[in-house]
Amino acid sequence: MEKITLGSKPMIYPMPVTLVGADVAGKPNFMTIAFIGIVNMNPAMVAMGANPSHLTCKGIAENGTFSVNLPSAKMLEVTDYVGLYSGEKKDKSGLFKVFRGMTKTAPMIEECPLNLECTLIQKLSFGGTDDIYIGEIVQTFCGEEFMTSGKPDVEKMGTFVFTMNDNRYFSLGKAIGKAWSDGKKYKIK
Numbered sequence: 001m002e003k004i005t006l007g008s009k010p011m012i013y014p015m016p017v018t019l020v021g022a023d024v025a026g027k028p029n030f031m032t033i034a035f036i037g038i039v040n041m042n043p044a045m046v047a048m049g050a051n052p053s054h055l056t057c058k059g060i061a062e063n064g065t066f067s068v069n070l071p072s073a074k075m076l077e078v079t080d081y082v083g084l085y086s087g088e089k090k091d092k093s094g095l096f097k098v099f100r101g102m103t104k105t106a107p108m109i110e111e112c113p114l115n116l117e118c119t120l121i122q123k124l125s126f127g128g129t130d131d132i133y134i135g136e137i138v139q140t141f142c143g144e145e146f147m148t149s150g151k152p153d154v155e156k157m158g159t160f161v162f163t164m165n166d167n168r169y170f171s172l173g174k175a176i177g178k179a180w181s182d183g184k185k186y187k188i189k
Helices: 055-063 073-084
Strands: 016-026 027-033 038-042 044-050 065-070 116-124 130-143 160-163 166-173
Touching: 016 044, 016 055, 027 044, 027 055, 027 073, 038 073, 044 116, 055 065, 055 116, 065 130, 073 166
Parallel strands: none
Antiparallel strands: 016 027, 016 065, 038 044, 044 130, 065 116, 116 130, 160 166
């Protein structure tokens, strides 16, 4: 199979669609972010890339806290709306039912199946378009209806993913295997 070179591109697919929240001047604000992922197990940490000019990033810097909210596919239009408009121009504080955890300054979205409440551990700048925000997950919240046997159920949540170069959203498909198990069946040829 011949490979085509594409240059230096951020192409780990798919990218989870999230709504990141922070208080700005005491008011909740949200931005849509797909440059995000889990980077440590214990303590649980998440890292995201975001341009520091975003109003939400200013709130993260102001309070040292933020939330990561995983919307369901039912929330696609409002999630895309949040990404289209800056909080500088559109007030996004009333788009969602907001709840708060122990930090009090990381607004979380009740309508989202899963929410991560984070404290900012470090902000890194490498001279590119985005800064890297590393947060420790201090608490995780999941709607009871999205749980199976006491664990969050991705199929019930109905979250969705993003592909950058064609700007499309995709729903998750059916489960295709079991991690730390199916590989035991593999036979070296």
